[in-house]
Amino acid sequence: MRPGFSYWIFMAQMLDQMIATPAANDPMVPSLFRIERAKHETDDTFSLELSPANGSVGFSFEPGQFNMLYVFGVGEVPISISGDPSTFPGLEHTTRVVGAVTKAMGSLKRGDMIGVRGPFGSHWPVAEMTGRDFVIIAGGIGLAPLRPALYALTKQRDRFRKIVLLYGARAPEDILYRRELERWRGKFDLEIQVTVDRASAGWRGNVGVVTTLIGRSPFDPSNAVALVCGPELMMRFAVLELLKRGVPADRTYVSMERNMKCAVGFCGHCQYGPAFICKDGPVFRFDRIAPIFGKTEV
């Protein structure tokens, strides 16, 4: 049956409200954002750069936070903010296609609209860690939520000591943000090591899982803060290696994922032991979740 006149009136009112209402007023109402740029990153991963449809610039976020992105008529999913916290408008998200919503999101083009609720959740501790070494360990799409932390660290480079990024991808063609990594690697004050699980022709870099880089990378464990994001298994081994190197659990941070619906601590979908990942996480200090970390469902 085709929708009637009253349906279209309702939709028009809803869109009107979304344009007029900043997400900050009601965390359950998405704000309307326009896609300014859709960028193909790898075969299954893309980035969308968004700006608010009402032109407002009242949006700020901390590195590690996420938004709920709503693809109209398909559904809503949590996606971390992957852009530079200091350059809004130009809100960026990098998404890997895994199912219905991410697939539909991947077919959106410049000029299309998307709903945004957020930002939500805890963040990577950057501002409060002056004088520390940073070791940032990313696996696959896990580099996306860590990228804003790298921007924040490099913007205030002289506040921190060593900054090391260890990044593992499945294969060379899956490496995200290649040009940016090259640019960062060219700077003398950042140490960047990339490894792939499977090399292909022409790859002359490291081969092996990212955790193999931890033991020989140049940071001072007695002073370092570790930020880790990637598949849970990878994070588990990364934390073990970090502990072995001497980075304490209370200076190690991991970002967790679970299914989400409300993103504001109401529905219980993202319960993780005594915590909700949407509001107590996604970034957790490792010692606080150590007893439940690695259990398949808690």
Ligand SMILES: Cc1cc2nc3c(=O)[nH]c(=O)nc-3n(C[C@H](O)[C@H](O)[C@H](O)COP(=O)(O)OP(=O)(O)OC[C@H]3O[C@@H](n4cnc5c(N)ncnc54)[C@H](O)[C@@H]3O)c2cc1C
């Ligand atoms: C806080 C948070 C931040 C996130 N940030 C990002 C991000 O920056 N970029 C990004 O690409 N994704 C991110 N995700 C994961 C993303 O939300 C899911 O991939 C998305 O919800 C899948 O929705 P879908 O409808 O496309 O697939 P679904 O139909 O929900 O799932 C399709 C298949 O993929 C599997 N699947 C679902 N989620 C994941 C996952 N996280 N990893 C691997 N397989 C999965 C399902 O088990 C199922 O088999 C984040 C998740 C959380 C909780």
Ligand code: FES
């Ligand atoms: S998603 Fe509803 S409580 Fe976290």
